[in-house]
Amino acid sequence: MVTTPESAVAARAHYEPVIGLEVHVQLLTASKIFCSCSTRFGDPPNTNVCPVCLGLPGALPVLNKKAVEFAVLAALAFECRVNETSIFARKNYFYPDLPKGYQISQYDRPLAEHGFIAIRSNGAAKKIGITRLHLEEDAGKSLHEGTPDAAEKTAIDLNRSGVPLIEIVSEPDLRSPDEAYEYLTRLKEIIEYTGVSDCNMEEGSLRCDANISVRPHGQEQFGTKTEVKNVNSFRFIREALEYEIGRQVGVLEAGGKIVQETRLYNANEGKTYSMRSKEQAHDYRYFPEPDLLPLLVDEKWKAEIVRQMSELPEARRARLVKEYGITAYDAGVLTASKTLADQFESAAKAAKNAKRVANLVQGELMGRLKAKGLEIEQSPISMAGVAASADLLESGAISSKMLKDLYDLSFQRGQDFPVVYEAEGRPVQSADTSALEKMIDELIIANPKQVEQYRGGKKTIIGFFVGQVMKASRGQANPQLVNQLLSKKLGG
Numbered sequence: 252m253v254t255t256p257e258s259a260v261a262a263r264a265h266y267e268p269v270i271g272l273e274v275h276v277q278l279l280t281a282s283k284i285f286c287s288c289s290t291r292f293g294d295p296p297n298t299n300v301c302p303v304c305l306g307l308p309g310a311l312p313v314l315n316k317k318a319v320e321f322a323v324l325a326a327l328a329f330e331c332r333v334n335e336t337s338i339f340a341r342k343n344y345f346y347p348d349l350p351k352g353y354q355i356s357q358y359d360r361p362l363a364e365h366g367f368i369a370i371r372s373n374g375a376a377k378k379i380g381i382t383r384l385h386l387e388e389d390a391g392k393s394l395h396e397g398t399p400d401a402a403e404k405t406a407i408d409l410n411r412s413g414v415p416l417i418e419i420v421s422e423p424d425l426r427s428p429d430e431a432y433e434y435l436t437r438l439k440e441i442i443e444y445t446g447v448s449d450c451n452m453e454e455g456s457l458r459c460d461a462n463i464s465v466r467p468h469g470q471e472q473f474g475t476k477t478e479v480k481n482v483n484s485f486r487f488i489r490e491a492l493e494y495e496i497g498r499q500v501g502v503l504e505a506g507g508k509i510v511q512e513t514r515l516y517n518a519n520e521g522k523t524y525s526m527r528s529k530e531q532a533h534d535y536r537y538f539p540e541p542d543l544l545p546l547l548v549d550e551k552w553k554a555e556i557v558r559q560m561s562e563l564p565e566a567r568r569a570r571l572v573k574e575y576g577i578t579a580y581d582a583g584v585l586t587a588s589k590t591l592a593d594q595f596e597s598a599a600k601a602a603k604n605a606k607r608v609a610n611l612v613q614g615e616l617m618g619r620l621k622a623k624g625l626e627i628e629q630s631p632i633s634m635a636g637v638a639a640s641a642d643l644l645e646s647g648a649i650s651s652k653m654l655k656d657l658y659d660l661s662f663q664r665g666q667d668f669p670v671v672y673e674a675e676g677r678p679v680q681s682a683d684t685s686a687l688e689k690m691i692d693e694l695i696i697a698n699p700k701q702v703e704q705y706r707g708g709k710k711t712i713i714g715f716f717v718g719q720v721m722k723a724s725r726g727q728a729n730p731q732l733v734n735q736l737l738s739k740k741l742g743g
């Protein structure tokens with residue numbers, strides 16, 4: 252990160268950032284949007300191609316129904332109004348990875364409009380408007396490295412050409428890089444819950460462009476914006492926006508003007524660089540795609556799609572709190588991804604005490620996963636294993652210290668909890684009753700008054716003895732066993 256001088260920090264306080272985001276999300280269809288080629292990632296270059304996605308003359312596009320359904324699902328999850336009729340349009344530009352010379356997108360009549368994403372900003376709820384959500388095809392990919400003659404030549408891989416995308420355009424409602432980060436986190440979470448994309452940023456399934464301008468506080472009119480393109484992590488977007496706000500304020504404070512342009516972020520340097528002057532919509536000479544009919548999503552089809560809608564993150568959090576008696580904070584952690592939430596629920600259902608499962612997942616499992624840099628899917632301890640360990644803890648068969656040790660062994664050996672528990676000979680806490688009995692005998696001798704009270708009928712005094720034994724065993728003794736032994740020795 253670049254350090255900012257104090258004078259610049261002071262100047263920055265006079266300006267308000269205005270940010271809007273354009274997010275491209277790749278849909279998880281098996282085939283491309285206008286042909287039957289596979290969308291599989293990582294196949295050898297140019298093996299998933301046909302005349303349509305190669306852009307050969309005369310080839311005709313045929314719309315993939317599944318892509319439309321996924322796009323409608325996403326639109327509904329963002330509370331958008333789905334237009335009954337939307338129109339595909341040609342967006343004309345030349346680029347080596349775009350053999351047709353145009354991209355099929357949607358322009359003045361997009362699939363869906365007027366949605367929002369609820370975020371939290373400084374502890375308060377805030378709605379960020381979604382202007383539009385439309386369908387389009389992806390372009391191919393220029394390969395500048397990885398081929399034998401990469402020093403002289405750029406290769407083209409058209410496997411990605413024609414992969415279905417949705418573009419989600421926000422209103423310029425975001426007022427800080429932190430809000431942008433929160434918006435993207437919520438957007439990704441909602442998309443993941445709908446199941447229409449894996450949102451894998453490394454594979455380019457989710458890409459973000461940011462429009463940013465600054466204006467003096469109190470001024471209604473927007474300043475001139477710049478666009479930061481293709482930043483491939485949410486953290487980098489936050490950094491790029493921070494840098495860009497500082498840069499724009501610096502230019503304005505020095506009496507300069509912001510040039511409307513597209514800039515690229517260099518994550519190593521923490522800076523943005525001018526790439527080209529920003530295109531205007533008219534530069535693309537949009538016109539309706541003559542090879543495709545208007546897209547009709549009538550009420551009947553929409554109702555069918557609604558039935559495929561899975562529970563969304565906010566609703567799920569509320570339900571987990573109610574159903575399993577966990578806190579809102581716990582519910583927030585456990586729903587961070589759909590996989591984690593699914594796994595938690597299966598364990599909570601299997602175990603005797605859901606709250607204990609929640610505590611173990613958060614306290615014992617997540618910490619160990621984080622320390623090892625593992626995702627929940629890679630955990631050696633399955634959720635069934637967590638449920639089993641929770642029950643052992645619940646019954647008092649093992650102590651929390653023993654559980655921690657067994658979890659450590661699981662992570663060392665890469666084995667699930669029940670496997671390790673068996674291999675360790677199903678350990679039971681303080682099974683050595685002779686040590687406990689000795690402790691109790693000593694207590695009986697040392698506390699004749701309490702023994703007399705107990706034998707005189709004040710049975711509750713047993714709690715005193717249990718407490719003493721637990722203390723003497725440093726919490727390792729099994730309370731049920733202690734109770735049994737005490738009753739026997741005191742003569743119940």
Ligand SMILES: [Zn+2]
Nearest residue numbers: 286288301304
């Ligand atoms: Zn194809």
